[in-house]
Amino acid sequence: MARLILVGLILLTSFLASGQSFEISDLQETYKGNIGEVVKAPIRFKNNTDKIITLVIHKLQEQIGSTQRNFYCIDNNCLDQKTEDYIVRVEPGQFFNGFHIDLEGGLVSGSSLLKYLIYNRSNPQHALEFDLNFVIEEKTKENIYQSRLIELHEVYPNPSVDHAFVNYKILSDRIKAKIRLHNLLGNVVGEYDLTASENAMRIRTEELSAGIYFYTLYVDNESVITRKLIVKK
Numbered sequence: 001m002a003r004l005i006l007v008g009l010i011l012l013t014s015f016l017a018s019g020q021s022f023e024i025s026d027l028q029e030t031y032k033g034n035i036g037e038v039v040k041a042p043i044r045f046k047n048n049t050d051k052i053i054t055l056v057i058h059k060l061q062e063q064i065g066s067t068q069r070n071f072y073c074i075d076n077n078c079l080d081q082k083t084e085d086y087i088v089r090v091e092p093g094q095f096f097n098g099f100h101i102d103l104e105g106g107l108v109s110g111s112s113l114l115k116y117l118i119y120n121r122s123n124p125q126h127a128l129e130f131d132l133n134f135v136i137e138e139k140t141k142e143n144i145y146q147s148r149l150i151e152l153h154e155v156y157p158n159p160s161v162d163h164a165f166v167n168y169k170i171l172s173d174r175i176k177a178k179i180r181l182h183n184l185l186g187n188v189v190g191e192y193d194l195t196a197s198e199n200a201m202r203i204r205t206e207e208l209s210a211g212i213y214f215y216t217l218y219v220d221n222e223s224v225i226t227r228k229l230i231v232k233k
Helices: 002-013
Strands: 020-024 029-033 038-042 042-045 053-063 070-076 085-090 101-104 112-122 125-137 144-148 150-153 163-170 175-183 187-193 200-204 211-219 222-231
Touching: 020 112, 020 125, 029 038, 038 070, 038 125, 042 085, 101 112, 101 125, 144 222, 150 211, 163 175, 163 187, 163 211
Parallel strands: 029 125
Antiparallel strands: 020 042, 038 101, 053 085, 053 112, 070 101, 112 125, 144 150, 150 163, 163 200, 175 187, 175 211, 211 222
């Protein structure tokens, strides 16, 4: 309850932002990325005083897709997505670098919004709100194999969490085509037939361990091309 009262007080007094003990820099209007990618939003905080200050970053709101996740990160270390508050200490007159908020792009294109409040813990009336707007786009699918029999596009999203998709086009109904998924030891962990009546196929990855896998296109039981697929958890 006390925490809710504090946040309410900060919101009511945030208009007193003039003469701030800190400032935010490097914010962009929009952060863009592709489905399946991690989009980073770097943020720098500057201490405008001659004393060490402690800043609290509080997540106010998130409007993101069901397959998306967001994290507080310092350099390459990210916290659990359930973490709502992050605390940093900034030296006098210095910038706090290396902080970024990441959004996993998920499986669907569209716009996402994250709203945050940052305040000086010793002087809560020094507070600012900021928004992070993300635009997730469908990645252009490269044609990685083409013959007079079949066309195959790259797997997406890659890295994958729960599943990945392969777009293809069979140009002759006389062939038999399939995708085999192998682990690093060469063991087959999935096999999927490609039919002429369809142009997309889903690879299920939710039961696979995180790591590197390889998917291979077979045409009439002959291997024709192999590419890497990364599975994340």
